Amino acid sequence: MGANVSLRRRMAELELSQVELAHRVNKHIAVVTGRYGTCSERTVRDWLTGKTSWPHVRQRAALEAVFDCTAEELGFVPRGAPRPASPPEEDVRRRTFITSGTAAAAASAFPIPAPNRQTTLGAADLLRLRSGLETLDALDDHQGGHAALERAALAGADQVLIAQRNGSASERVRRRLFGVAADYTAVAAWSCIDARELDRAQQHLDACMRLAGLAQDSTAQFRAWNSIAMLAHQQGRHPDAVAAAHAAQATSVTRRDPMFASLAYARAAIGYSNQSDRPAALRSLGLANDSLGRARPELRPSWFAFYGPAELHALTAVVRDRLGDSDQAEGSSHQALAMLPPQFRRNRALATGRLALAQLHQGDLELSTSTAASIFDLMASGSIPGRMRTLLGDFHRDLLTLSSNAPAAREWGDRYRTEWSRK
CATH class of the missing domain: 1.20.930 (Transcription Elongation Factor S-II; Chain A)
Structure with a gap:
């Protein structure tokens, strides 16, 4: 058998090394079976050289999940079937x-x-x-x-x-x-x-x-409680948001993985800050930071990839601003933006909105309106989600309360109305 050109090309498209592909395959297998797979760098090398033309069924299914196409489209050939003369058309x-x-x-x-x-x-x-x-x-x-x-x-x-x-x-x-x-x-x-x-x-x-x-599934239960806490926050049911965060803390996944515990504590901190319970909010933030410090790199579901030091800084900014510590909220927002990976565009726009609010609450109209306006540039290629619209609406309301006649406020108002009509 000749070299598997299709697999090599698709790995290059995703910028995957042999070690990284082996990890992704093993990760998919672990999600399904509960056991980390046995794929190694040598296994991937055998696929690329054509030494292995038809991987084991679990590895084959994991490869299809990683690349979102069939094994045949990856250049593999079922046993007994002839190898195609040319690689299949690129799947995009x-x-x-x-x-x-x-x-x-x-x-x-x-x-x-x-x-x-x-x-x-x-x-x-x-x-x-x-x-x-x-x-x-x-x-x-x-x-x-x-x-x-x-x-x-x-x-x-x-x-x-x-x-x-x-x-x-x-x-x-x-x-x-x-x-x-x-x-x-x-x-x-x-x-x-x-x-x-x-x-x-x-x-x-x-x-x-x-x-x-x-x-x-305790991880799925944690995910649901985390979302329930956020929904309760949006509905203004802050005691319920705290209760949901406590329920997330009680799931077994938080005992196994401090990273999950950290998010649950951070979610509770936001609920307490909305109730102006400063000691409880700061205590929960401290527990979130302590838990994050104990977390180790390990297999986690893809939906949880958003959480880490950057997101904890972003949530800390929310808590601090609601407790009246706008200067510390501004610092936390800057830290979040400095650490956020580029793929989290929506989260970057939200952190930018929180930075604008913290600057506004310190009375810096020109800087805050410039910061807020940059959100429209960040989200220029798509619509603005409702949660972000609410954040921008909060900024607009607070700006008008502080000063509706300042040149920066008038310029922001024009941009705000123009962008709203487009979205």
């Missing part, structure tokens, strides 16, 4: 999905494979059914919540549940199927929270919590 579905200017077109291009006949479901099917989640998470990081993302996530959940109903499976696989459906439903719920479609968010979260319970 994942890039199209993330970069398309039309979210609806991207959603319609997103395939979520599922068995359509009576079959026995196993690890490979779980990998295939999970394969769309990372793409959805990437779209959310880039653009934020919107209707097409919600629809695509619900379609994914439906496909998983159809497979679960129509196929036979072991009890363990069936629980994992419920967990995958919970993850897709959580994406839909989060999309509605970010878009401030609060009633639909509540409906999705109710379904997500039920599915997470059926899955007996």
Whole structure:
């Protein structure tokens, strides 16, 4: 067999080294089976040289999930089949999905494979059914919540549940199927929270919590409680937000992984700050920082990739500003922006909005309006999610309260109205 040119080209497109590809394959296998895979750099080298022309079923399914295409499109040939004379045409579905200017077109291009006949479901099917989640998470990081993302996530959940109903499976696989459906439903719920479609968010979260319970999946339960805390915050039910954060703290995943515990403490800190409970808010922030300091690099789901030191700085800015510590909020916002990875465009825009508010609350009109206006440039290639619109609305209201006649305020007002009419 000759070298696998298709696989090498696709690795180059994603800038994946052999070690990184092996890790991603093992990560997908671990999500499904609970055990980290055995793929190594040598395994990948055998694929690239053609020494292995048809990988093991679990590795094959994981490869398809990583690259969002079939094993044949990756240049692999089933045993007994002739090798194609030329590599298949380049598949650009994942890039199209993330970069398309039309979210609806991207959603319609997103395939979520599922068995359509009576079959026995196993690890490979779980990998295939999970394969769309990372793409959805990437779209959310880039653009934020919107209707097409919600629809695509619900379609994914439906496909998983159809497979679960129509196929036979072991009890363990069936629980994992419920967990995958919970993850897709959580994406839909989060999309509605970010878009401030609060009633639909509540409906999705109710379904997500039920599915997470059926899955007996503490990570999915944590994700639901985290979103419930954010929804309660948006609805102004601050005691409920604190209670949801405490429920997230009580899930077993927080005992296994301090990174999850850190996020739960940070979410509680925001709830306490909204109730003007300064000691409790600062105590929770301290616990969030302590937990983050104890966390170690390890396998975590793709949706959790947003959380780390940068996001904790961003959440600290929220807490500090609401406690009246605007100077410290400004410092935390600068730290968040300095550390945020480039793919988190929506989170960068939100952190920029928090920076503008902190500057405004210190009385710096010109600097704060310039900072706030940069959000429109950051989000120029897409619509502004509802949560970000609310943040900009808060800034606009506070600016008018402070000074509606200053030149900086008038200039901001013109830009604000112009951008609003476009979005």
